[in-house]
Each structure stands twice: as C-alpha cells, then as structure tokens.
Amino acid sequence: MTMNDFLELFSYGFFQKALLATVFASISCGIIGTYIVTRRIVFVSGGITHASFGGIGLAFLIGVDPLVGASVFALLAALGIQFFTEKGGVREDSSIAIWWSLGMALGVVFVFLTPGYTPNLMSYLFGSILTVSSYELWAMLFLIAILLAVFYAWFREILYIAFDEEFARASGLHVSGFNYLLMMLIALTVVLNIRVVGIILILSLLTIPQAIANLFTRDFRKMILLSILFGFVGSLSGLIISYFLNIPSGATIIFTLVLMFGVFRIIKRFK
Amino acid sequence: MKPLIHLNHITFSYSGTPVLEDVDLKIHENDFIGVIGPNGGGKTTLLKLILGLIKPDSGKIYFREDLPRHKRPIGYLPQVKHLDRKFPITVLDVVRSGSMMRPFPFQNKNDEKEAAMNLLDEAGISHISTKAIGELSGGQMQRAFLCRALISDPKVLILDEPDTFVDAHFEGELYDRLRILNEKMAIVLVSHDVGTISMYVKTIACVNRTLHYHPSNQITMEDLAVYNCPLQIITHGEIPHTVLKKHHDHE
Numbered sequence: 323m324t325m326n327d328f329l330e331l332f333s334y335g336f337f338q339k340a341l342l343a344t345v346f347a348s349i350s351c352g353i354i355g356t357y358i359v360t361r362r363i364v365f366v367s368g369g370i371t372h373a374s375f376g377g378i379g380l381a382f383l384i385g386v387d388p389l390v391g392a393s394v395f396a397l398l399a400a401l402g403i404q405f406f407t408e409k410g411g412v413r414e415d416s417s418i419a420i421w422w423s424l425g426m427a428l429g430v431v432f433v434f435l436t437p438g439y440t441p442n443l444m445s446y447l448f449g450s451i452l453t454v455s456s457y458e459l460w461a462m463l464f465l466i467a468i469l470l471a472v473f474y475a476w477f478r479e480i481l482y483i484a485f486d487e488e489f490a491r492a493s494g495l496h497v498s499g500f501n502y503l504l505m506m507l508i509a510l511t512v513v514l515n516i517r518v519v520g521i522i523l524i525l526s527l528l529t530i531p532q533a534i535a536n537l538f539t540r541d542f543r544k545m546i547l548l549s550i551l552f553g554f555v556g557s558l559s560g561l562i563i564s565y566f567l568n569i570p571s572g573a574t575i576i577f578t579l580v581l582m583f584g585v586f587r588i589i590k591r592f593k
Numbered sequence: 594m595k596p597l598i599h600l601n602h603i604t605f606s607y608s609g610t611p612v613l614e615d616v617d618l619k620i621h622e623n624d625f626i627g628v629i630g631p632n633g634g635g636k637t638t639l640l641k642l643i644l645g646l647i648k649p650d651s652g653k654i655y656f657r658e659d660l661p662r663h664k665r666p667i668g669y670l671p672q673v674k675h676l677d678r679k680f681p682i683t684v685l686d687v688v689r690s691g692s693m694m695r696p697f698p699f700q701n702k703n704d705e706k707e708a709a710m711n712l713l714d715e716a717g718i719s720h721i722s723t724k725a726i727g728e729l730s731g732g733q734m735q736r737a738f739l740c741r742a743l744i745s746d747p748k749v750l751i752l753d754e755p756d757t758f759v760d761a762h763f764e765g766e767l768y769d770r771l772r773i774l775n776e777k778m779a780i781v782l783v784s785h786d787v788g789t790i791s792m793y794v795k796t797i798a799c800v801n802r803t804l805h806y807h808p809s810n811q812i813t814m815e816d817l818a819v820y821n822c823p824l825q826i827i828t829h830g831e832i833p834h835t836v837l838k839k840h841h842d843h844e
Binding site for chain 1: 671
C-alpha cells in the first residue's frame with residue numbers, strides 16, 4: 323500500500339459514504355451508548371437488537387425495506403421490555419431474553435419461508451458498511467438530529483433519572499415517559515446502525531467507546547464526547563484496515579476498538 | 594395548626610400481603626418524628642407512600658393546601674446503598690438534581706449552582722464538588738445527598754436510615770445538623786437504632802404493619818410490648834433501660 327492508494331481510497335464514492343456512516347454511527351452510538359452503559363441496560367439493548375432480526379426476516383418475506391421491518395420490531399421490543407419492567411410480574415432479565423429469542427426465532431422462520439436466496443442476510447447480521455446507501459445515511463443523520471434535540475432539551479432530566487430513578491420520581495419528574503422515550507431512541511439507534519457492524523456486533527459500538535472514555539472521565543457529558551471521539555477513531559481505522567487486508571469491516575472495527583481499549587487501559591495503569 | 598401531611602387510614606399491600614394496615618400519621622411543622630420498626634415492618638413503604646412513589650390501596654394522604662400534590666417540597670435522603678457508585682456524575686450535579694423538585698426553586702442556573710455550592714460549603718465538602726460521586730467516602734457521600742435533599746428548601750425532610758454505613762463521628766454531626774434544620778422544617782427519620790434516635794427525635798412512630806404513635810421520645814419496655822413494637826430491635830440493640838437513661842440525661 324502506498325500513500326497514493328491510501329489517498330485514492332477517499333476519492334471513491336462508496337468509501338466516502340462509509341466514512342460518513344462511521345461519523346454518524348460514532349455520534350449516535352456515543353450518545354445512546356453512554357446512556358445504556360451508565361444505566362446498566364446493555365442487556366436490554368441486546369434484547370432490542372436481536373428482536374429486530376424478526377423484522378428483517380419479515381421484510382424479506384413480504385418484500386419491504388429490511389430497515390423498516392427492523393425498526394418496527396425493535397420499537398415493539400423496546401416498548402414491550404419497558405412495559406413489563408414497569409408492570410412487574412416477569413423478571414426483567416427473563417423478559418429481555420424472551421424478546422431476544424422470540425425475535426431471532428421469528429427471523430429464522432421468515433427467512434426460511436422467503437422464496438429463493440436472501441443475499442443480503444449476512445450484511446444485516448455482520449454489517450456491510452461499504453454498501454451503505456444514501457438513503458440510509460439520511461436516516462442516520464435524521465436520528466442524530468432527534469438525539470441532539472432530545473438530549474439538548476432534557477439533558478438534566480435524563481441524567482438525573484439515569485442516576486437515581488426513585489429520587490427523580492419523588493421529585494415529580496415524568497420518569498416513565500422518559501424511560502419509554504429513551505427506550506425508543508435506543509431501538510432506533512440500534513436499527514439504523516445495523517448496516518455498520520451488524521446485529522451480532524452492534525453492542526460493541528454502544529459499549530467499547532464508553533469503556534475507553536470511562537478510563538479518562540467520570541462525567542456524563544465528557545463521557546459522551548469522548549465516546550464519540552474514540553468510536554470514530556476506532557471505526558475509521560478498522561474500516562481502512564479491513565479494506566486493505568480485505569477482511570470483513572464490522573469485525574475489524576470491533577478488533578480496533580478492543581485494541582484501543584487494551585492499549586489505553588495499559589497506559590493508564592502504568593501512568 | 595393543620596398538619597403539613599396527614600396520612601388518613603392508609604392500607605397498603607404488596608401482591609396480596611398486607612404491609613401497612615389502617616395507618617394514621619400527622620406530620621406537623623417542626624415535628625421530628627423517629628420511625629422505628631423491624632425489617633419488613635413497613636417503614637420504607639410508609640416513606641414511599643408519603644413521597645408518592647406508590648399509591649395506597651385505601652385511605653388518603655392529605656397535603657396542606659400550600660403543598661399541592663404535584664408541588665410538595667419534600668426533601669428526601671434515600672438509602673445510599675442502592676445507588677450505583679460508578680455512575681459518572683459529579684457531586685455538584687448530584688446536589689443540583691435536587692432542584693428538579695417542582696416547583697423549580699430557582700430562577701436561573703447560576704442561582705441554582707450558587708445555592709448548591711453554598712450547601713456543599715456548609716457541609717464542608719465544597720472542595721470536592723467536581724469529583725465523581727463514587728470517589729467520596731461514606732460520610733461525604735451522605736453529606737452530598739443531604740445537600741441534594743435540602744436544595745429545594747423543603748418543608749419536610751425525610752431520611753431513610755441515614756446512620757447506615759457512616760461512622761459514629763459523622764452520625765453525631767448529622768444529628769446535630771438535623772437539630773438545627775428542624776427549626777425550619779419537619780423531619781421524618783427512619784432508623785433501626787432506637788437508642789440513638791430517641792436522643793434526638795421529639796416523637797416516635799413504631800411501624801410494624803400497624804403504626805403506633807408515641808407523642809414523646811420516651812419509650813418504655815411496656816409501651817413496646819403493649820403496642821407490639823419492634824422488640825427484636827431492643828433485644829438485638831441497646832437494652833431498654835439504656836434508652837430510658839439517655840432520655841433522662843437529655844432532660
């Protein structure tokens with residue numbers, strides 16, 4: 323690889339789109355991931371993510387856009403998990419596992435019933451950032467606009483509820499409303515970033531940048547900003563490495579993120 | 594004078610199991626009520642009812658007219674053991690979170706920050722306002738949470754076992770502080786330590802499914818037996834005549 327090869331890469335349309343996708347993914351995952359990690363609902367997010375596979379399968383079967391199917395299923399799972407958590411009756415982690423496996427099971431059956439070969443299936447499971455479309459980029463940008471608006475308008479409410487839900491409730495905040503809103507934003511963030519690293523690997527974008535950021539700060543605001551930064555550095559370098567080594571981009575992004583975490587962790591330790 | 598808060602014939606059960614039955618309690622201005630009772634006797638449930646976190650099965654909770662339902666200025670110090678110590682939030686933000694209490698007590702953010710800093714200063718922890726809450730010691734954390742409860746300038750301060758996980762030194766400091774605060778607000782203090790709280794509170798409420806209100810801070814062995822009050826605490830904790838002796842010291 324020469325410097326020219328490297329620079330030429332940035333002139334390709336598909337790579338420019340992939341680059342934008344990493345920027346957008348870093349921003350949305352940086353914001354929502356910080357919320358998920360600090361609130362300790364990573365498992366909830368895993369449930370929502372995997373439930374969305376049912377929607378992808380159904381979309382294949384009836385011939386609509388897989389992202390639409392995934393969005394519907396993810397939103398239903400998000401609302402369902404939040405509903406059962408609030409009403410009680412089912413243990414929360416069991417409830418999540420039920421949505422998780424039900425979604426996957428439905429997806430498997432729908433894909434099986436779909437006539438012919440489903441060539442794109444792997445790209446939803448493991449990501450395919452180099453084939454991301456303009457329409458998907460617009461959707462990601464739209465999501466970021468919503469996230470920024472919500473977090474700008476209600477940052478303190480979100481922070482305080484995440485920190486101490488009972489106190490927030492006693493203060494008269496509409497805790498339940500915020501919980502539902504944030505669950506839906508988690509669902510949309512997961513679905514719109516599926517193309518980057520896939521259903522199986524999306525949790526990494528929501529947790530590893532935060533883990534790295536957490537090495538340097540214990541302030542919610544800074545954790546969001548640092549997560550965006552680390553997420554971007556990790557996914558861009560992963561993307562470039564995967565291109566030149568000709569290996570899957572989603573998995574490579576995970577490797578670079580984990581490597582970054584390891585390096586920073588060791589540096590921190592010996593400092 | 595009308596009570597600030599009046600719990601009228603409150604009954605509450607968790608999935609069929611009665612936790613509180615026909616409970617009556619009036620909280621007046623400048624009251625200092627110690628709530629005692631065995632674990633699982635309904636102390637925390639009582640607090641949750643007052644805070645509006647749960648609704649009674651029957652009975653009603655009345656707030657004085659100047660404390661409408663959605664704007665009740667109650668300061669709340671929960672048990673800190675439930676909180677996530679790794680949560681990325683600064684001490685200052687924790688204190689400021691107390692001012693989300695409706696109605697918003699501050700006109701602008703600077704006033705709110707200043708009030709928070711003043712409270713931290715009074716508590717002697719303003720120098721660590723930018724630290725993460727998890728980096729504090731048990732006593733410091735307790736103080737920060739007390740600041741959070743006070744920033745809304747409450748009429749009633751509710752504390753849930755503030756004496757767990759803090760050392761004796763801080764405990765004494767806390768009770769001295771409460772005595773001063775009590776001049777401005779009513780205090781409801783839940784504790785498992787009858788001996789300690791009876792030195793500070795004015796009245797005692799024994800909660801063990803039913804509530805028995807003792808209009809003084811003197812509790813005798815006979816009272817406890819008659820009202821079916823938490824004898825286990827007495828036997829596991831300080832012996833009854835020690836409790837009485839402390840009362841005499843105080844008077």
